Amino acid sequence: MARGTTGNNARRVEIATLWPMARPQESLTHLYGEHIAILCRQVEQALQVSAAAGATFDGVVFHSGCETTYPADDQTVPFRPLPHFARWAPLDGPDHCVLIRPGETPRLFETRVDDYWTAPAARPAHPCFDVLECETLARAAAAADHMGEVARLAFVGPEPRAAARLGLPLSPLPSASLVTALDWYRAEKTAYEVECLRRAAERAAGGHRAAVTGFRERQSEYAIHLAYLQACDALECETPYPNIIAWDERAAVLHYPHKSRTAPDPGNVLLIDAGATAWGYACDVTRTYAAEEAPAAFRAALAQMARLQRELVAAVRPGLSFVELHERAVAGVAAILADVGALRVSVDEALERGLVFAFLPHGLGHHLGLQVHDVGGQLVSAKGEYRPPPEAHPYLRTTRDLAVGQVVTIEPGLYFIETLLDRLRTGPDAAAFDWEQIAQLQPCGGIRIEDDVLVTPDGGEDLTRPWIP
């Protein structure tokens, strides 16, 4: 499948000029300074929550994590910094940490080991080095020499061995209440974080344009994957989650991880769920494309899903229950199933009997930030009370009411998943469906359309659409 090299080069130049500094660096520096001030207040509040729960600390060390090797091997497992650390500084690699003591400038300890086997990663051109008080150290343990009294510091990191190396007390480890309170605050993004999320969408745009070309040319999943990475100027390990690039019936696999090397047959439907990162922040974007040769009923379902997704995005506003928004999505999918002739009962009856689950077996969305499935989506307070998902929708990750500053994905889907259909076909509800019609649609796999939406005082702002139509 010929891929126009000239076109790709043109795209690369375009992305290179857009990324990573589409907007002036000064504005990022200003936003980052405000971000750090907000984070310092959040740590103070979290320390108060922790003290009220019986665990008192003078400050917190956020640690990026340690490198690990595969068993009986000297190769390292791909590393990701702990998000609690990455929120302060977008440094790649292990053994960095940040020390926060209320009332003092946050201190960043950057470890750059002079190792002749592997050079340290390039230093990012990021304002953290100017805004934080930064020490660059040749050994991970050297941070201990600069931290002063450590006996009453909380350690927030994935590896107790890192705490031991720094001489930090292992007992009591930070109570769950400190980390839970920080998770609660993390859900409401600062202006700096929103800017990073916008830049992530901007970066993913080139990849999604390349995927449209791949769809039109019916390229293999593998070829589209490579074109996507190149257009985003990303290594595979730099995407926020493994690209999902699925032709036809494979679009029914929710987290389809494979990349077929062969051209699609028939190549009627392409689902691509792929993101990018900016300073550690992720975007999470899905598009579904159907060729003219796809069954008319599937094309109709796709058009209706596009409308439903727009309605759900437009409904976003502060105070809205995400559970209710999810229920609205389920009702919308029931209506689509009815319209394409897959149901033999009314929409109301299908909803009452819970018949939509097999076609939409995931939640409408999740919080988004440093993690694709970001934390805090089921909390109802900084103190750790949480709201479990309703019994009818156990997979819903977000039960927290929407509030200004939150960023959530809105990703309704409709799938023809053989395992789930088989349970229906052989179960007591089989007569509620038109199995001939479903058999026509099943080779098309499924539909998902996903955007990232910021909750604003007036409603919502779609962070994806300006870049990826």
Ligand code: GLY
């Ligand atoms: N890309 C994974 C998700 O949409 O949740």
Ligand code: MN
């Ligand atoms: Mn998602």
Ligand code: MN
């Ligand atoms: Mn996704």
